[in-house]
Amino acid sequence: MPRLFSAYVIVDWSAASKPTTGADSAWIGVLKRDVRFRMAFESFNPPTRAEAEKRLNLILDDLKKRSERALVGFDFPLGFPRGFAEALKLPGDAPWRAAWDQLDKMVKDKPDNTNNRFGVASEINRRLTGGPFPFWGCPPRDTLTTLQPKKLRPHGPDDLPEFRHTDLAAKGAASIWKLYYNGSVGGQAILGMPVARRLRLARAARAWPFETEFKALTEAELAGVDIVLAEVYPSLIKGPALPGEVKDLTQVRTTAEHFARLDEANKLGALFAPAKGTAADVVLDAEREEGWILGAG
Template sequence: MPRLFSAYVIVDWSAASKPTTGADSVWIGVLKPDVRFRLAFEGFNAATRAEAETRLNAVLADLKKRSERVLVGFDFPLGFPRGFAGAMKLKGEPWRAAWDELGKRVVDKPTNVNNRFNVAAQLNRLLTGEAFPFWGAPAKDVQTTLTATKLRPHGPDDLPEFRHAELVAKGAASIWKTYYNGSVGGQAIMGIPLVRRLKDARGDAARVWPFETGFKSMTEADLAGVDVVFAEVYPSLIAPQGAAGEVKDLMQVRTLAEHFARLDAASKLGDLFGPPKATPADAVLDAEREEGWILGAGA
């Protein structure tokens, strides 16, 4: 069986407000065929998100020129918990409507200066009129509808704290957390607009899993005419492998890229695009319409 992909790109994102490199900055891991058609790894550490976007566009353009189909994984949620789009009164497909809403609101300057805390506060105001469900901000960014700490627990009438995927991938943080360690909420607010631009620039040749592919096992026939599949990944699902003193983020993007490549070579990667066994039908539908899923969670 041929591989579904010939290249694998893993992106460790950052919501930093100033240029930064090293630990807790943007790392891009690229595993692609070399001149001898063997998979070789390159790691890139971008000081800003703008630099990272330029690099990603260059990598994807090069792979397309070489007719290499690529899996691109981002380490932040690509969707919000079920009910978000409805609570925001957004029109259209829930996942895409949320993407477009963030695209309108997020400001991300070339210096990494951004308005992610203002966006979280704006969304809270529209969702509940209080500092909920988004929470977490440095003192200077605390405001009426965004507090430094969690306002209250989620109740039965609130939007869920976690997506279905996060309940399966134990340890995964909630998208509502926008600051402090593990604040994937800040990364998602700053990252989803990037994926939206990358997707829109490539049209139907790029697909976002599982929103545009379906939450099902993937075959070569499913990828006819597709150059890129964008997916959400969770590096902590795989123990990073590397040399002593190596930056953990770099180890994670390389380890995960190599993990997916090995599964693909063994014709086992396609099944990861489908739901884990015994996943309820409503969870599958929520993943396809609004929440997304973490590639490999529950496998």
């Protein structure tokens, strides 16, 4: 059986407010065949998200010219907890896409990394609850009536869930509502989903599991598809650092190598399916709105 993918592109996103490189910045890892058809890894560390998006487009356009299908993994949530789109009264029958479209309208991310992620979260809080909930976490200077540095209260039965099903399955994944401090993913998600949206609209792409269903993927089902967008969680995959590597670079490299090994062994397709015994409502929530972390559970 042939591989599902010819290349594996892993993106470690950043919510930085100014240009930055090195640790805790944007990293792109690419594992693809070289001129001798051997798998070779290269990495990019653009100082801004604008440059990272430009680099991603160049990478994907080059792979398209070579007729090579790519798995593109983002290390931030591609969906919100179930009920988000309905609570915001977003239009359309695909809650995940409605959320992407809404963020694309709201997010302002300038070429120098200046961005309004805290303002976006504050406005969503205002529309959802009228107060500083469920999003939380910001520097004191960014405090607003509807966004506070600290978590206001626990999530109750009448609130949107704190975690998606996949966050719980991954054991240790942070809540999308946490915008700031170590381990947060909310800021990256707010700034990242519009990028994923643009990449998807610009080429023959499928966003998993929203457009592929939450099931095993086969070569036949990916006919005509150039890229599959998926959420990844590099902390699930352990691998040794090479001399001089920062943690972010190690993570994108080892994640790309992990999926390539599974693909070589004809085991990657099965990873796109839920674990045996996963409840039907969990599968439906993942497909409609929440998404899933590739390999979680």
